[in-house]
Amino acid sequence: MGYRKNVRALRGSPDFANRSRYWAVFVHGCFWHQHPGCPRATIPTRNRAFWEAKFAANRDRDARATSALRRKGFRVVTVWECQVADAPAVKSRLSKLLKSGGVDVR
Numbered sequence: 001m002g003y004r005k006n007v008r009a010l011r012g013s014p015d016f017a018n019r020s021r022y023w024a025v026f027v028h029g030c031f032w033h034q035h036p037g038c039p040r041a042t043i044p045t046r047n048r049a050f051w052e053a054k055f056a057a058n059r060d061r062d063a064r065a066t067s068a069l070r071r072k073g074f075r076v077v078t079v080w081e082c083q084v085a086d087a088p089a090v091k092s093r094l095s096k097l098l099k100s101g102g103v104d105v106r
């Protein structure tokens with residue numbers, strides 16, 4: 001299998017990546033990264049302003065990491081925590097995206 005986990009050498013430390021085949025996958029927690037429209041992406045009512053600022057910073061960092069990698073020619077996929085339970089759907093999304101790179105997604 002041609003990938004590494006937690007690739008710190010790349011912007012945003014993708015959870016999985018292959019630097020020679022130029023793909024990167026982020027697996028994001030729905031709460032911490034505020035998955036849009038997801039029931040897990042709640043905002044705590046206590047200290048709401050703090051959480052909103054924190055989540056905004058996380059989203060911003062995610063967006064900058066993704067665009068930095070794309071500018072370098074990487075194909076970038078974000079998989080959400082709530083989607084990981086649906087393994088076949090994740091597998092088909094990833095294999096579709098990474099097919100040209102010859103990646104065997106298990």
Ligand SMILES: [Zn+2]
Pocket residue numbers: 030035038039040041080081082083
């Ligand atoms: Zn989610």
